[in-house]
Amino acid sequence: MSISITINDTDVRKAFAGMSALVNNQRKMMADVGDGMVSRVSRGFDKATSPYGVKWKPLSKAAKLGRLRNNKSNFKKSGRLSKRGRGSVKSGFQPLSSTGALKRSITRKAYKNSVEIGTDSDYAATHQFGRKITSKMFKGATIPARPFLPSNGLPKAWKDEMLDTMKEHMKKAMHG
DSSP states (O other): OOOOOOOOOOHHHHHHHHHHHHHOOOHHHHHHHHHHHHHHHHHHHHHBBBBTTTTTTOHHHHHHHHHHHHHHHHHHHSSSHHHHHHHHHHHHHHHOSSSSSHTOOOOOESSSSSSSEHHHHTHHHHHOOOOOOOOTTTTEEEEOOOOSSOOOOOHHHHHHHHHHHHHHHHHHHHHH
């Protein structure tokens, strides 16, 4: 004597189908993970901190003066600072923020099973790792490292956010 039971549960089958689709192509999930990472990099620029929470070294006096001189509206005809120039001085001259180009250059590229974040900026490596200036005009000057991308493993907060994003995708895949 044998007994056979067949369970036909469409909800379970839908959950398996959703998980199977997610496992076979994670591009949307990877895109969302990448968007979260790009957002974290952007917040680092806003706070002038590395992905690990370390404050960036402030601009040197020479860099601040150079930034002021690059915009004529910072000065009156008399050579004194204009209202705009005084505002720039009060703002503290946050590093890597004068044009916002480097911050805007951070992108993500999602693949089937992975995601990349990075930049194609020519000067990104100088700011990420620092550099000693070799020209005669600035002999001995150094641009300090102001890391904006993780380079020593992902910070815990980044990992936690990534896992939360992945869990949300798994829930959606299972429950439609």
